Amino acid sequence: MLDLAFVRAGLEQVEQKLRDRGQDPAALLGDFRSLDQNRRERITEAEQLKAQRNKLSEEVARLKKSGQDATAVMEETRTLKARMEALEAAASEAEEQLRAILMRIPNLPQESVPVGASEHDNAEVKRWGEVPQFSFTPKSHWDLGEQLGILDFERAAKISGARFSVYWGDGARLERALIGFMLDIHTREHGYTEVLPPFMVNSKSLFGTGQLPKFAEDLFRCVDEQGYEPGVYRDSDHWLIPTAEVPVTNLYRDETLDEAQLTTSLVAYTPCFRSEAGSYGKDVRGIIRQHQFQKVELVKFTRPEDSEAEHEKLTAHAEAILERLKLPYRRMLLCTGDMGFSSAKTYDLEVWLPGQSLYREISSCSNFEAFQARRANIRYRPRSQSKSALLHTLNGSGLAVGRTWVAIVENYQQTDGTVRIPDALVPYMGGQTVIEPRMEPRMKQPATGAGAK
Structure with missing residues (x-):
């Protein structure tokens, strides 16, 4: 605010x-x-x-x-x-x-943010890695996943509905390996403190990070004994988190930190839940846009004079995961018309997906300046002053786990239809180096009629 x-x-x-x-x-x-x-x-x-x-x-x-x-x-x-x-x-x-x-009123963009109307006006500021060349036509992750027996959309639809997925065998193991790998890099090498927050939050928490009231329709709200009233948000309400940014940022809501505590850097793995209300008809195939997905989130609390430098550090930390996995990517500086509501400046990291022949966002790293801190009343006490001041908050995906899974499956696919495990992940896969087809019978419709038992 x-x-x-x-x-x-x-x-x-x-x-x-x-x-x-x-x-x-x-x-x-x-x-x-x-x-x-x-x-x-x-x-x-x-x-x-x-x-x-x-x-x-x-x-x-x-x-x-x-x-x-x-x-x-x-x-x-x-x-x-x-x-x-x-x-x-x-x-x-x-x-x-x-x-x-x-x-x-949304946050105001920094002077360094290019003026533009849409994603077409974003500025590429960095490109890393060589786009892989294949001797065959690379497949999309949804085809590879089903052929390998590691991704199941039919059964997910049966138990939950559209835009859900089930991972089987090595598919589930790969997702778990990525979570552990990301958390280890960020805690052991980048100095973040790991947090495991609740996956449900109250309305105050969503207001603090800017999701409420503007984006209520994009969230999953739990109906309690008081019932549901559109546009009415109570302290007792519970919502499924759209990102770990919400509970982690609100850990310090209505608190004043000592300057010696800054910069505080936290990392959290959580599932994320989004209704995708405004994305009807977009990315309906595969696991790019799901109602439930996993993410490792980076959150920083810092002094105003340090936030620009910390933004660059946080973005580099997210990039380090892609580079360890040897996944080609580019860094995009979002224009004014493509920024999130709370952001003053955002870098999007986009990973190359050969099965779709395009770059796809895998992380958004944002500096919110004092916008969230004012909404959530998060302050710090400067050493030389008796009066407290608003600190700055930042966050970014480090990374979106499902989309990293997609990038590995598509970039590391081989001629015989198998998928090679990136070297950095082999220890997290118990020494396994290749994902091979898994024998799992396809879902069959239940028998009907006179012969049904």
Whole structure:
């Protein structure tokens, strides 16, 4: 969330940044100017009345002390008090309306972010690795997965519905190996502290990281004994997490850290749950866009003056996983029109998928500056100051496990239809070097009719 004083002082700049994001300032800001003016006028008038009331209170005391009748003056103080309370209530109502406006305003992009309307305006800033050349036409992961017997969409649909998958045998083992590999690299080599958070969170947590109220339809909400009311978010509500960013960032909600604790770097493995409400018809094949998937997430809490450098470090840490696995990728700097709601600057890492002949996002590494910290009230106490200040938060996937699985299966496929295990993962696969076909009978429809038993 943006600072009210900042928006008030730099309203024209805010409007331009919103236009750069492809947003309509008038629709987002509404009657911000008049509300803010009304609020300040009410506060000023209330303060003036308070000063008058204080003087009258002194006059009442003087009159009573001298034995004179103070009834008229006391009545005047009561009238002033009633007017003050009405003004304070009006100012409070205006402040709530301003807060509602601030809640729907996205973060403002940094100056280094290119202005653009869509992903087509993103800027490539780095490319790593050689795109593999095959003597045959490479297959997609959904074909390879089913042919090897390690990926099952039919049974997943039977037990859960569309956009779910079941991993069998070496497919499940590969997913588990990737999780362990990523956590080990980030904790042992990059200095992150591992966290295993809850997979369900309350509404406050989702508000703190910016998912609520704007993206409620993209989330899975658990219906409790109080029932479901659209647009009403209670402290007792529970939601399945869309990413570990939510519980991990909120670990420090409403807390003040000492400056000596910064930078704090945390890593967490969790399953993630997304309704994908706005992606109807997109990526319906394979496991690119699922309702449930696994992810290893990197989260940092840092001083404002360090956040840019920490953003580069976090991105490099995510890249290190791809490089250890020898997966070709590129780093893209997202333009203003393609950034997430809470982000001030985002790098997307896109891995090469030969079965689809394209680069596909496998990690988004973002600097949120103070945007999330203000919403979640996460502060730190600078050594040289008595007053606390908002810190900066950052996060990125390190990496999306399912999409890394896809990249390995497609990049390491061989002529005979098997998949070679990357050298870095062999120890995590118990020394196994190749995924070969697994004999698993295909799902058959249940028998019907007279012969059914």
